[in-house]
Amino acid sequence: MQEKEVNVEGKRRRLLADVILILVILAIGFSVFLIVRLTEDEGVMVAVRVGDGEEQLYSLSVDGEYVLNGGTNKLVISGGEAYMVEANCPDRTCVRTGKISKTGEKIVCLPNKIYISILGAEEVLR
Amino acid sequence: MSKLPSDPRGKNSSGDVGCPDASADKACENSGNSLRGAKKSGIGNGAGRNKIILRRCVTVSMLVAAAMVLSYVESLIPPIVPIPGVKIGLANSVTLFALYSLSIKEAGAISLVRVCLSALLFGNAVGLLYSASGALLSFVMMALLSRSRIFSCVGVSVVGGVAHNVGQVLAAMAVMQTPWLITYLAPLLISGVIAGAGIGILSGILIKKTTTLLKKLL
Numbered sequence: 519m520q521e522k523e524v525n526v527e528g529k530r531r532r533l534l535a536d537v538i539l540i541l542v543i544l545a546i547g548f549s550v551f552l553i554v555r556l557t558e559d560e561g562v563m564v565a566v567r568v569g570d571g572e573e574q575l576y577s578l579s580v581d582g583e584y585v586l587n588g589g590t591n592k593l594v595i596s597g598g599e600a601y602m603v604e605a606n607c608p609d610r611t612c613v614r615t616g617k618i619s620k621t622g623e624k625i626v627c628l629p630n631k632i633y634i635s636i637l638g639a640e641e642v643l644r
Numbered sequence: 645m646s647k648l649p650s651d652p653r654g655k656n657s658s659g660d661v662g663c664p665d666a667s668a669d670k671a672c673e674n675s676g677n678s679l680r681g682a683k684k685s686g687i688g689n690g691a692g693r694n695k696i697i698l699r700r701c702v703t704v705s706m707l708v709a710a711a712m713v714l715s716y717v718e719s720l721i722p723p724i725v726p727i728p729g730v731k732i733g734l735a736n737s738v739t740l741f742a743l744y745s746l747s748i749k750e751a752g753a754i755s756l757v758r759v760c761l762s763a764l765l766f767g768n769a770v771g772l773l774y775s776a777s778g779a780l781l782s783f784v785m786m787a788l789l790s791r792s793r794i795f796s797c798v799g800v801s802v803v804g805g806v807a808h809n810v811g812q813v814l815a816a817m818a819v820m821q822t823p824w825l826i827t828y829l830a831p832l833l834i835s836g837v838i839a840g841a842g843i844g845i846l847s848g849i850l851i852k853k854t855t856t857l858l859k860k861l862l
């Protein structure tokens with residue numbers, strides 16, 4: 519009888535611990551999200567890096583199409599926005615990411631190790 | 645398992661068929677270890693021990709198979725949101741089940757074989773790096789927490805899901821040399837909590853329903 523009570527008590531304690539854990543992780547997630555949102559700015563340049571290579575910079579105000587990584591991916595800059603139009607990987611997450619134009623926004627292709635980010639005026643001057 | 649190419653068995657069993665055997669071997673070894681202890685204390689005779697070893701082997705092998713099916717089913721589901729790393733983690737339910745119903749060693753063996761096999765069958769080499777680091781971090785956290793009994797299996801599953809995503813982001817940061825990928829943690833933490841809680845609730849029901857049956861069998 520007493521053991522059963524202890525059991526119920528333990529269950530309740532673990533449920534509370536679960537709920538607190540979930541709330542704490544969600545709070546961290548939302549605060550990271552807020553920080554990213556609050557610090558974002560209009561982008562000026564697009565930085566493209568393939569693997570461990572050097573960063574290539576393209577201006578967001580110049581329209582163009584760029585073939586990356588020897589043809590595995592294709593990046594388009596048009597109307598102040600950058601987006602991926604072609605990828606040879608099966609999940610095509612980078613294409614589905616859509617258009618990016620604000621600082622902090624990025625397109626990532628994990629299989630081909632491509633990392634595209636938007637730089638703001640401050641970062642470009644530096 | 646490392647058979648020489650001249651070995652006839654090594655020839656007709658291709659790499660991906662060889663792996664499940666490895667898991668079974670390892671499982672036998674594990675239960676063998678614990679049963680050797682049992683022999684010392686005078687419990688069980690030879691035939692009964694072998695029977696239990698065999699049952700544990702079969703259980704672990706079937707769990708590997710179940711995890712592979714779940715990995716395959718998950719690979720068929722189109723990505724819900726265009727953020728790399730967001731997934732349901734169906735196969736994690738098998739690891740969670742093994743952690744609670746079997747032992748840490750057996751759960752680790754299942755997890756290891758599952759990660760290697762699904763990379764071989766459904767993924768690529770770079771994908772293996774991300775999923776392996778995610779799975780490693782996730783497994784260590786779940787193994788520790790499942791034994792500490794601070795959280796129920798839902799909490800353990802949530803930590804597992806989140807740790808998997810954190811491990812992947814850390815690996816991606818290391819591979820691409822860009823600390824700014826850390827902003828991906830925002831959506832990944834949230835999706836990890838949701839997926840982890842769902843899987844945890846399901847696994848909890850499964851563990852509860854099968855406890856008596858497994859006790860009888862193993």
